[in-house]
Structures are given as structure tokens and as C-alpha cells.
Amino acid sequence: MTTYTPPRILVFAGSAREGSFNKRLARLAAERLDRLGGEATFIDLRDYPLPLYDGDLETREGLPASARSLQALLAEHQGLLLASPEYNGFITPLMKNTLDWLSRSDGDRSGLALFADKLAAVVSASPGALGGMRSLALIRQLLGNLGVTVLPNPLAVPRAAQAFGEGGELADESQQQRLDALCQRLVATLAKLQAGDPAVGS
Numbered sequence: 001m002t003t004y005t006p007p008r009i010l011v012f013a014g015s016a017r018e019g020s021f022n023k024r025l026a027r028l029a030a031e032r033l034d035r036l037g038g039e040a041t042f043i044d045l046r047d048y049p050l051p052l053y054d055g056d057l058e059t060r061e062g063l064p065a066s067a068r069s070l071q072a073l074l075a076e077h078q079g080l081l082l083a084s085p086e087y088n089g090f091i092t093p094l095m096k097n098t099l100d101w102l103s104r105s106d107g108d109r110s111g112l113a114l115f116a117d118k119l120a121a122v123v124s125a126s127p128g129a130l131g132g133m134r135s136l137a138l139i140r141q142l143l144g145n146l147g148v149t150v151l152p153n154p155l156a157v158p159r160a161a162q163a164f165g166e167g168g169e170l171a172d173e174s175q176q177q178r179l180d181a182l183c184q185r186l187v188a189t190l191a192k193l194q195a196g197d198p199a200v201g202s
Helices: 021-035 055-061 065-075 093-102 111-115 133-145 173-194
Strands: 008-013 039-042 079-083 119-125 155-157
Touching: 008 021, 008 173, 021 039, 021 079, 021 119, 021 173, 065 093, 065 111, 079 133, 079 173, 093 111, 093 133, 119 133, 119 173, 155 173
Parallel strands: 008 039, 008 079, 079 119, 119 155
Antiparallel strands: none
């Protein structure tokens, strides 16, 4: 009998702000992933400070310690769930800079190889009426450029200041159902990939 091993999923938001709506959404998603059969690791990018990517700095000093720590974490997980805030209709500098450093090679280890065959889901929350939808299109494109397969039907949570209940859950039941469906699909697809299901990706 094959023992089920929960797929490991790295979860973070592209915001350093303590009260970030996207951090709330990422934490909620991590809880849902655990309940739905995954093993989520939520991290706060404030704990992994990185300089703005600079090729001369990389050549002179190599990868920063935080980049190495993040690469080690990425290597230990089969999936990603990213909460992508929207700044002026674009992804945040923090999200872009983090992924830029993560994609860099470290000695003989290819940064891009760390992203190969990874599966991701993306979500966003915004005080505006679109819920960060523009950033979702861009983070999907960036992850695709890195070799990550991104699930369809991302979740955008509009009017985020009113979107969360006192316990941190989404106040709108339909949004909660959509988050659960996205998390369930991520866990289920990763589990099938781990089991070598030939139907996945066909």
C-alpha cells in the first residue's frame, strides 16, 4: 500500500507591510491548503531582506544569504501559492526582486532549475474594485517565464478592507468557496503529479 505524502507548498505574499491584505489572504490560503491535504509553509518576506538586484553586487559578493535561504526553501517544496498585490497596475517591486534573486544560479546550482516542474496558484487582494486582477495577469506571465505551470482561475478579492472577518476568514462565502476550490485543485494536482499520474498535463 502506498503511503500518502502531502505535497509541500510554499506560500508568501509580495508585500512587507505588517497589515497587508495579501498577507492575510496568503495566511488564509496556507490554512486551507493544510486542511485540504497539503503541507503549506507560510513565510513573510520581511524575514528575508534582499537588496535590489544588482549584477555587479552578485559578481562581487555572490548571492545574499536570504536568497540562498529562499532557494533552499523553494527546493523543498513542489508547489507555490503566491499572493500578488498590485502597485500602479503592476506587481510589487518586492515580488519581482524576490523572484529575480531566486532565479539566479549559485555555483553549479541553476536558479531556473529550481522553478522547473513547479505548479503554482496565484491570488490577490486589493482595496479597489478589481481586486488586483492586473497584477495576477503579470505574475502569471512572470512565473511562466521561469518555467512554472500556473493554475487557471486565480482569485482576486476586491474591496479588501471589508473582505475579511474578525477571524481572518473571507466574509463573502462565494470568495471563500473559490479560494477553497483553487487550493483543492493545487493540492490534488500536485498529489497526482507525485503519484506519476499520466493523465496530468496531457
